[in-house]
Amino acid sequence: MRQVEGGLRERKKLQTREALAGAALRLALERGPDHVTVEEIAEAADVSVRTFFNYFPHKEHAILGRNPEDLERALERIRTAPEDQSPLTTMHLIISDVLHGLLSDGELSRRGELIMGSPSLLYHLMLLSLDDERQLSAALAERIGDRLRASLIVSAAGTACRVCVELHKDTPDSSPADLVDAAFELLAQGMDPDYQKGRS
Template sequence: MALDPAPAGLRDRKKRQTRDALATAALRLVAERGLEQVTVEDISAAADVSSRTFFNYFPSKDDALLGDHMIDSDRFTARLARVPPAVPALAAVRAALGEVIDGMQADRERWLLRMAVVERNPALLPRLVAAGTEAERAVTAAVAARVGVPPDHGFPVLLTTVTGAAFRTAMLRWAAAGGARSLSDLVDEAFDALAAGLPDPPPAH
């Protein structure tokens, strides 16, 4: 029996490399030319693959730009469930975000470019909002299960909303500083402010 010349691990790695190359090419081209001036054919050529190959990885140009969802709902809820029950829900959500933050920092250049592209091309925002709404539903249900209340209780919705806002605020500050500060530190700063009841900051001098 002939041996498979490309073991599963190698195939998966090559697929990931091709997907990453397409996403990076899409972001760079749109950053240079603008959303409407870039085609799937342009992206495919820049990544040195065919347009047919592009559609094996992404259904559209927008999907290549936005990439994978920031938060994988299933993985996040599994991580949240592993946080000890004695940990308050706010701190548990912060702990469960650790893997997401580490992944973004490891892929720093592409995330900063993606955020700049979205800021310059507001037409992409509805897709982001839709993906965020889907993730927030899953997080709300996970928080409700953790604290023992129904998903329509006010607390899980409120916690999901304010922690989502805190995370987005930290991301925007991270992007504005060009990644000079640690995203993890900025998220901690935002969550610490929430935990303290959002007191007024000291006056800036």
């Protein structure tokens, strides 16, 4: 019985988070992110302001659709990855999951344009991304025993995702998943095999 109740509670929490994020994005698209308040987002989602702050610390996080559980799932995937799975492969799977989530909400392009046009949203996204990378790098370093390599792999994976989302915006006929696959192939093969240290 407790498992059923726990499952129901988790579903309700997810529904509330999605309602708040959806309301925040809708209002921000209609009015611009600087002209939307927490009170308006809470009212549009039919919850109290107190409930809003149970899910998001700032309105920007709600507009970005930030879900801390996404990071927890990524960290768990790193910790439980098979021993023979390469770290870049693990990051590819994580990025593919993130991309799938972005595409499934149907708002990838509009949210991306909104973020690029808002210094405040860009700032909060940068802070969140840096914190995500720090935690993912620490988890991967613990797994492979190499902090530099772990940090570079995580940073490169995040950059690949951002670049592919940007390219998809400019060429909407392209598949984001295909772009990500191609980007990770380049990372795996080495983007510049002719690199020569210290040669001018």
